[in-house]
Amino acid sequence: MIKVAINGYGTIGKRVADAVAAQPDMEIVGVSKTRPSGEAYIANERGYPLYIADITKKGAFDEAGIAVAGDVEGMLRQCDVVVDATPGGVGKANKALYELYNVKAIWQGGEKHEIAGISFNSSCNYQDAYGADFVRVVSxxxxxxxxxxxxxxxxxxxxxxxxxxxxxxxxxxxxxxxxxxxxxxxxxxxxxxxxxxxxxxxxxxxxxxxxxxxxxxxxxxxxxxxxxxxxxxxxxxxxxxxxxxxxxxxxxxxxxxxxxxxxxxxxxxxxxxxxxxxxxxxxxxxxxxxxxxxxxxxxxHQEADVVVENVDAIRAMMKAADSAEESIRMTNEALGLKAI
Amino acid sequence: MIKVAINGYGTIGKRVADAVAAQPDMEIVGVSKTRPSGEAYIANERGYPLYIADITKKGAFDEAGIAVAGDVEGMLRQCDVVVDATPGGVGKANKALYELYNVKAIWQGGEKHEIAGISFNSSCNYQDAYGADFVRVVSxxxxxxxxxxxxxxxxxxxxxxxxxxxxxxxxxxxxxxxxxxxxxxxxxxxxxxxxxxxxxxxxxxxxxxxxxxxxxxxxxxxxxxxxxxxxxxxxxxxxxxxxxxxxxxxxxxxxxxxxxxxxxxxxxxxxxxxxxxxxxxxxxxxxxxxxxxxxxxxxxHQEADVVVENVDAIRAMMKAADSAEESIRMTNEALGLKAI
Amino acid sequence: MIKVAINGYGTIGKRVADAVAAQPDMEIVGVSKTRPSGEAYIANERGYPLYIADITKKGAFDEAGIAVAGDVEGMLRQCDVVVDATPGGVGKANKALYELYNVKAIWQGGEKHEIAGISFNSSCNYQDAYGADFVRVVSxxxxxxxxxxxxxxxxxxxxxxxxxxxxxxxxxxxxxxxxxxxxxxxxxxxxxxxxxxxxxxxxxxxxxxxxxxxxxxxxxxxxxxxxxxxxxxxxxxxxxxxxxxxxxxxxxxxxxxxxxxxxxxxxxxxxxxxxxxxxxxxxxxxxxxxxxxxxxxxxxHQEADVVVENVDAIRAMMKAADSAEESIRMTNEALGLKAI
Amino acid sequence: MIKVAINGYGTIGKRVADAVAAQPDMEIVGVSKTRPSGEAYIANERGYPLYIADITKKGAFDEAGIAVAGDVEGMLRQCDVVVDATPGGVGKANKALYELYNVKAIWQGGEKHEIAGISFNSSCNYQDAYGADFVRVVSxxxxxxxxxxxxxxxxxxxxxxxxxxxxxxxxxxxxxxxxxxxxxxxxxxxxxxxxxxxxxxxxxxxxxxxxxxxxxxxxxxxxxxxxxxxxxxxxxxxxxxxxxxxxxxxxxxxxxxxxxxxxxxxxxxxxxxxxxxxxxxxxxxxxxxxxxxxxxxxxxHQEADVVVENVDAIRAMMKAADSAEESIRMTNEALGLKAI
Structure with a gap:
């Protein structure tokens, strides 16, 4: 099982989390949130361990009745790959952290190509990401x-x-x-x-x-x-x-x-x-x-089309499927995606 | 099993259909549609027999690859209760038909109180609808x-x-x-x-x-x-x-x-x-x-709150639950509704 | 002075009326309205004689305190050119009336080309409308x-x-x-x-x-x-x-x-x-x-760009300016239009 | 003539400027802007001397072909009253400047009551502002x-x-x-x-x-x-x-x-x-x-109703009209305001 963490459990992150959790060869080891919002409740309800960026804010989560598993560093220690779904431009600052904890990382299209050096779309260049440490899924x-x-x-x-x-x-x-x-x-x-x-x-x-x-x-x-x-x-x-x-x-x-x-x-x-x-x-x-x-x-659909691409990128980076066709088929089947 | 038909498989009708289908004591015997829209595809996919108001239009459904089970009269022959979810003002004209086929009928709030003589909300006046033939669920x-x-x-x-x-x-x-x-x-x-x-x-x-x-x-x-x-x-x-x-x-x-x-x-x-x-x-x-x-x-939520009320109204009219509490509990459990 | 009537004093009609009234060589002899709306008040306030399509509805205008000058036939008797600014598709039915009263007529782009046989834009084909009886200003x-x-x-x-x-x-x-x-x-x-x-x-x-x-x-x-x-x-x-x-x-x-x-x-x-x-x-x-x-x-600007084209079309049809340049200059000057 | 400056020529400021300029007893001696926007062009076109907060940015205005008369301090030297129409919360910081240049000042409702100590509506408490140095026109x-x-x-x-x-x-x-x-x-x-x-x-x-x-x-x-x-x-x-x-x-x-x-x-x-x-x-x-x-x-109308109140506040502060009735009548007449 590929251990996946989601840094930034928001519009994209929560969708990638559910898509990853639905895959037979992957599991969610943690998701992160900065504030005790409605999405933090959902993370608890789905059973995703919830980590927070600034552990000194744990009190606010406690008050809201939301369980916190630790800080983002703790989350990174658990995972093989982190999907960075923080707001555009924020992900850049996280790169050093990912390198420090020696985890593979995926960024979203809000970051520049240079952050990873590989910009990814599973129907176009799956092999480019095969075994790579850093990949950017385009917008x-x-x-x-x-x-x-x-x-x-x-x-x-x-x-x-x-x-x-x-x-x-x-x-x-x-x-x-x-x-x-x-x-x-x-x-x-x-x-x-x-x-x-x-x-x-x-x-x-x-x-x-x-x-x-x-x-x-x-x-x-x-x-x-x-x-x-x-x-x-x-x-x-x-x-x-x-x-x-x-x-x-x-x-x-x-x-x-x-x-x-x-x-x-x-x-x-x-x-x-x-x-x-x-x-x-x-x-x-x-x-x-x-x-x-x-x-x-x-x-x-701006909230959704990149979700499946993130799942394929994980597989490419982890060499968990040898071809785009294989990964796309696995991802689609797990989600029940039969294109309209 | 209470046999329920939905006349008008649109915004409200499709939701009532799913809610009825989820109840342990009810089943959908048919839903109706006037045109081969996206919702007609969904009715087929969900396995709800699809009836059409004007059987001469069956060709248009055939062309779109949508299976038609018969006309609305055919649907009314199958059911104990019909939920009329046609557009506001249209339901009135259907009353004679429901009387002719001797089926109990529920209208929505777009119709006037007089159509049924009983306006219904399960938290307020469940007993008024107990055993009744005609009920209007308020808007x-x-x-x-x-x-x-x-x-x-x-x-x-x-x-x-x-x-x-x-x-x-x-x-x-x-x-x-x-x-x-x-x-x-x-x-x-x-x-x-x-x-x-x-x-x-x-x-x-x-x-x-x-x-x-x-x-x-x-x-x-x-x-x-x-x-x-x-x-x-x-x-x-x-x-x-x-x-x-x-x-x-x-x-x-x-x-x-x-x-x-x-x-x-x-x-x-x-x-x-x-x-x-x-x-x-x-x-x-x-x-x-x-x-x-x-x-x-x-x-x-304008599309949703009356849906559960329709289900309770069916139970009241069919004397399938003796109290509002019982019906509400059954409806909520079947839908997994735990109020936020 | 070219005598202009506006049939349909709505979004386009009221703007054409003001633009015509501002021209040195034109005057508004009447505008028409079907109901005593806010625009009817404005017609009165601007001093445009107000005519109504159905004279039996004069009572409603009287009640609202809006002065009515007569019916649309009365308006057509006063004018050299009528600008038909009725809703798209309605103008077609008016053609017989304009022929009966022997007035030149301009329709808007909501009507088909065939209604006039000449579709007009002053920067493109001013000469096509020169002296014509019927012209359509494109949308x-x-x-x-x-x-x-x-x-x-x-x-x-x-x-x-x-x-x-x-x-x-x-x-x-x-x-x-x-x-x-x-x-x-x-x-x-x-x-x-x-x-x-x-x-x-x-x-x-x-x-x-x-x-x-x-x-x-x-x-x-x-x-x-x-x-x-x-x-x-x-x-x-x-x-x-x-x-x-x-x-x-x-x-x-x-x-x-x-x-x-x-x-x-x-x-x-x-x-x-x-x-x-x-x-x-x-x-x-x-x-x-x-x-x-x-x-x-x-x-x-969907409400405005055709307004000046209508004015030029009037001049072309009445042979009141020999070239597009001349008419455009006159129209623009009268309105103070210096392109941004 | 009461000399009025407008600090912040935006949504409210530009309207107050025009309303002041229309009064027989007032004149605009300057308006201010921070950037060479469309509104800055309009100030030039209307003939209002344009002052800028940060004179080092004059180059940007020059490039855009917009004439600058000086900095805000220069503007304050010309006026009897300044109307502060800067964005909510910004006006507070300007108070010291107005005191330094010894000008009467009006703030808008985005600022707190305490900034002036007098909150104003001409139909309610005109006399409270009579002769006052600082007044806040409510939102x-x-x-x-x-x-x-x-x-x-x-x-x-x-x-x-x-x-x-x-x-x-x-x-x-x-x-x-x-x-x-x-x-x-x-x-x-x-x-x-x-x-x-x-x-x-x-x-x-x-x-x-x-x-x-x-x-x-x-x-x-x-x-x-x-x-x-x-x-x-x-x-x-x-x-x-x-x-x-x-x-x-x-x-x-x-x-x-x-x-x-x-x-x-x-x-x-x-x-x-x-x-x-x-x-x-x-x-x-x-x-x-x-x-x-x-x-x-x-x-x-959120952009307009306070405009006339600002004009009355100026008159009250300058003792230019003895009663609310008198000022309101003057303001309305100058603007041609006959309530709908």
Missing amino acids: CNTTGLCRIIKLADEAYGVKSVFATMVRRGSDPGGIKKGPVDAIVLNPVSIPSHHGPDLNTVLPSIDIVTTAMIVPTTFMHMHVIRMELAQEATREGVLDLIRKHPRIGIVKGSTGITSTAELRELASDMGRPRGDLWESCVFEDSVAVGKNNELYLFQAI | CNTTGLCRIIKLADEAYGVKSVFATMVRRGSDPGGIKKGPVDAIVLNPVSIPSHHGPDLNTVLPSIDIVTTAMIVPTTFMHMHVIRMELAQEATREGVLDLIRKHPRIGIVKGSTGITSTAELRELASDMGRPRGDLWESCVFEDSVAVGKNNELYLFQAI | CNTTGLCRIIKLADEAYGVKSVFATMVRRGSDPGGIKKGPVDAIVLNPVSIPSHHGPDLNTVLPSIDIVTTAMIVPTTFMHMHVIRMELAQEATREGVLDLIRKHPRIGIVKGSTGITSTAELRELASDMGRPRGDLWESCVFEDSVAVGKNNELYLFQAI | CNTTGLCRIIKLADEAYGVKSVFATMVRRGSDPGGIKKGPVDAIVLNPVSIPSHHGPDLNTVLPSIDIVTTAMIVPTTFMHMHVIRMELAQEATREGVLDLIRKHPRIGIVKGSTGITSTAELRELASDMGRPRGDLWESCVFEDSVAVGKNNELYLFQAI
Whole structure:
């Protein structure tokens, strides 16, 4: 059993914890939290040993009736791999600690590529992380781009990509961040940083991206245009997507045209937290233009799609599965993930 | 086993179906849908026989690969009780059909009291529905008011109530209704209809209500002021709430101050669809004024709180449990509902 | 003086009325309304004779203290040109009436091209409307596309366009339409209808468009990618835009990155209703790629940009200005429109 | 002419500047800004001398083409009164500076009562500020409560007040603050601080308030219940409101039921920035209960209602008008404010 610790039991961390706990070859040895929030109660309820960054704050947890197992150093002593899911930019400062305790570490896309030197997406470069000590799982948006672009590139060759990301302003559980009523260019300059970030995983792709933020919480939406090197058909592309283990299709017959309806469907399907770990391509949007341009909309669940990638990264780093296919199959089966 | 049909497998109907299916003494014999939507897929997946209102539309379901068991009349022939969860105002037209097929029927709060003559809340008037043929379960907001007001009235006597309901504009899965950026008085006149609606269940309560709609999807929020006849203390009120099987307490130590964080907690707890069947009183809001006025905030999950009431109404009508306590206990246990 | 009537004094109609009234060569002879709303009060206050569609409803206006001048037929008898600003799809039914009263008519983009046979944008095809009896001013989004694409095409030649329109869910004064929390693909299929609509004005442009709706009220946002036939530079493009009378530049030094801040600026500038009649290109977004692809973001004020186009259309139809340049200059001067 | 400086030319400051500039007995001698934003351009355009807090940042303004007149100290040397409209909590630190330059100063409601010792509302306690050196104008919400409660108290005697404030999450021009989709109790405890804040102006009122934040930008909404000492009628209350110079009535015949429609009306009326300086009571909401409880909804424009109060405070402090009536009349006339 691979012993996994989660440093930062928040939006991503709590999901990775549950996904890891569901794997037959992994176990959670601890999760960490800085304050006695609702999520700390949940950690207790799930039976995940709860560690805190600053042990002098144990009193606050005691008062709230939340059991504390020790400090983060104590957690690191128990684990083979730590998944750092602290807020963007914080993870960097933790690297020295992970080195000190000699544990393998995974960071999220909020950190820079340089923190690990390997940026990871299981459908693209599983072998790069095989046996590695430090890996960075790319952000939810880059993960979504990686999956579909790699698929198209292998089948047809991708000459260029132009993608627009329309991003949610806040996660559903958030109350501080806006906007309330605005479309915010973020960044206002073109291209955005998402293209270069994709290139940390797929260096040879010629890509320009733009991004904006809108007042919604449920998912991001990508509009993608790819110029293909070889001739493609709409049906051919849909067939490829249907076979991909991490890309689902929102069928036209469902009548679903929005992120809200899609999350409702996931909720109705009984997915934990209504999570969509797969990218969701809208069937009716897929179109091929006269010069082999491929167009499509895909919705990306910002809280969920990287969760399964973290699980695969653990397996790659621990050499617990020899190929991406094997790890993806194991991860998906353990979660009951059959792409929509 | 009580045979239950759900006429209208939408936001409320699909939840009642799952709650009924979870009961040891009930089974779903059919659910109905008018169009081959995402929810129709879910009905198939859950194994609920799917009936359609207009059998000439079966072709559209066939095309979408959705199995249809027959028409609504066929469904009514199978059941002891039908739960009408069609959109507000539509249920009225179905009454003749239910009479024709001689089935007991439950309507939701979108219909008028007169449709059934009995308006129901299991914590208030279970016995009124005992053996009845027609019952109306009051709306989500009235359900929330009934629970807390009845509790206070029994313990202290309630001289008057003033309540403001700040309502969500749309359910999370909705995309058509607004507002996008407005506070809408609905109605603009004071008092709103919610007071008289409460009086269909609790006739002797002196109540004035106001209501508005805001651009959010997760829950309604109630601000309640009650003048009590007898002396009360904050702790005494909190103790009463803690013992109530359908009212939960949002502890101050969780740091939760909003509907969004509350739904996140429910989701983290593994509740199906993140549903909060219980009213959620904010611990830190409960206050008693110098003249025994009781103040509190409670959040009401509009999609969920009536679900358990429908289950209890079925038991009352079928004389399957002799008391409210017994039915509530059975319903809660089957769902794993331990109020937060 | 050209005598102008406005049929439908709503979001667009009231703005066209004020813009017409501000012109030295035009006057408003009447505006129409179906109900005694807040806008009807405003019509009275501005001194626009108010006509109503159904004269039997005059009593309701009398009760509200709103003066009524007569019925719509009466209004048509007074005018040279009627601007039909009724809700999309309604205008079609009015055509027979306009023919009966022998008045020239302008429709908005909610109607189909065929209603008039001439779709209009003053920067593109002023001469097509010269002396015409029936003209359709294209929608706010198509207007925004027309201006910038025509500009680029004249200067560099446009080989192809790919544009995504991120649209507001409701106008600021609306309370019914959503979505509250969703990104809605509208349409879900690619391409959207906006490309063909642009081709009614600029037939030779090769264009693919996509569109979605988000929960905001202030403006639409366009992401545009154009392949240019000739070499272009960022500065060259910015210079062209600076000279365009109907395209403004949101300077980087203002720090403005959103629709909300842009409308705040317009409001601070004292623009009536905070209206932005010009397209608003974000300076920092303008970029030229290695193969002469031009990229930019532009914000479009959905309530305002077509207003000035309607004024120019009137002049063209009445042969009151011989060239687009002349009419645009007159319209802009009368409104004090100096593009941002 | 009273020489007025505005320290902090933002949401409130820019409005106070324009209102002051419109007065026959006042002039703007300077406004201050920390960064070269869109508002700094506007200051230049309006001809208000622009001063900056940190003169070493002048280069950034020069680059942006914005003229700077000097530093804040220079501005203070020119003025009789400074209106501090810096962000809440910042104003406190400026007091020593104002004392050093021996200028009278007005703070906004974001500062504590103690900063000035006099909390001000022109309809309630104009004389308290007469000749004073330091005055605090209470917040937008407290201003709205003061006006209506004082009116009711003088006419009928107010025994107790219970008010709920449903507050906007962000101003329309804001893009950072949320919530996006939540009702946030702020504070979660009852009572909120608004009651004690009202008591700084009207000490004898017995008041309990609650407050929440919702995802909208246009206005706050107040639900108010007052127990009156003497008998009242709905018509009597409406008559009193009609005569009040700073409370308007949203007539039922306009069909307006929301904040969004109300701001649209203000915009249509040609109000600068669509500002509603008056409290807006909804005619159809006003109701009197059987025990002389007065109920009503009022909308409060958070950016505007305190603007006119600041102007009156200047006159009181400078002894430029002997009575509240006189100052209010002068302020309203100069702005063309005839309450809706």
